[in-house]
Amino acid sequence: MTSWIITGGIGCGKSSVTELLAKHLLKNGFEVFSADRSAQTLMDEPAVLGELKRQLGEDAVVSKDGKDVANREWLRSEVFADVVKRQILEKILHPGVLQDLEKSREAHLNGGANLFLAEVPLHYEIGGTVSADLIIVVAASPEVQKRRLMERRGLDESIIEQMLRAQWPIEAKVERGDVVIWNDGDRSALEAQVLTLARQHWQA
Known part of the structure; x- marks a missing residue:
């Protein structure tokens, strides 16, 4: 089975590329693995909530409808502004995300899939x-x-700047990638690049 990773900068369109690749290449109904979805799920597990409280403080967890959940708004504002807190959060979440990824890859392999797609935004930040x-x-x-993050997520510029600084510069990722998709244009331009990639790098 062939494995592809989709990575890149925040607001660059990784999910759109993943969606288009799945549309054109995955014929057997297998879902794409998303590191972000995995992290969001893990964040509300009791063991992780306990670690969030222990290592980041009581404000990291809130009660909603009588149930403890991660205080995502607080985490976003605090973690992106503090490199130490960000590293703590990553150490809490990343092992579980990587475990989920390998479980998903194994499930795809056992299910007879020829291609495994994984969207891993912080691939380079976690050491590849x-x-x-x-x-x-x-x-x-x-x-x-910045424009996409403002329009689609309603974030203010100060938070966006912190989020961008928290990731590797996009130029560093571009230098290391096997394939680069530049997504400054519209959806049709993006799909054209994805189709070219599929023709050049995949044979079912």
């Missing part, structure tokens, strides 16, 4: 520890990244 046959970097200019 996920093995893959092809690393696809989705990139865009900082101006486009």
Whole structure:
């Protein structure tokens, strides 16, 4: 089975590229692995909530409808502004995310899939520890990244700047990628690049 990783900068369109690749290449109904979805699920598990409280303080967890959940708004504002807190959060979440990824890859393999797609935004930040046959970097200019984050997530500029600084510079990711998709244009331009990638790098 072939494994591809989709990575890149925040607001660059990784999920759109993943969606298009799945649409054109996955014929058997297998879902794509998403590191972000895995992290969001793990964040509300009791063991993780306990670690959040222990290592980041009581404010990291809130009660909703009588149930403890991660205080995502607080975490976003605090973690992106403090490199030490960000590293703590990553150490809490990343082992579980990587475990989920390998379980998903094994399930795809056992299910007879020929291609495993994994969207891993922080692939390089965590040391490139996920093995893959092809690393696809989705990139865009900082101006486009900021505009998308403002329009689609309603974030203010100060938070966006912190989020961008928390990741590797997009240029560093572009230098290391096997394939680069530049996503400053519209959806049709993006799909054209994805189709070209599929023709050049995949034979079912």
